[in-house]
Amino acid sequence: KNPGQKMDPTIGRQVLSNLKQFSNTSQFFSLCVASVARQLDHRSLRDVHKIFCDMDTNGDGVLELKEVRAGFEKIFGKGSQELRDVDAMFARLDLDGSGTIDYTEFCAAGIGERMGTEEH
DSSP: OOTTSOOOHHHHHHHHHHHHHHTTSOHHHHHHHHHHHHHSOGGGGHHHHHHHHHHOTTOSSEEOHHHHHHHHHHHHOTTOHHHHTHHHHHHHHOTTOSSSEEHHHHHHHHTHHHHHHSOO
């Protein structure tokens, strides 16, 4: 974790929008992308990794609902529709039902849009 680097708002908005959009895809597709995300090299996940670390305020390597909510509030603002949708989105992204979003689940969702357009 590198606290000196701050989240780029433009990239943050893109990754969190991907998260929201990805949460509406089928669970099968989600699991497929998650398995691809596990195999991607770190360079292609740099932006997603930075945002994950920025949101993981307690540094435990997983995101709790309150951390995701705080991240969405920081990027989209307090009264935003994105923030209002966080709870439902979180439940859909928590693929293993652990009550947290782990790094793989976050990466899969964060790169979701790119995965749809790049055939790897």
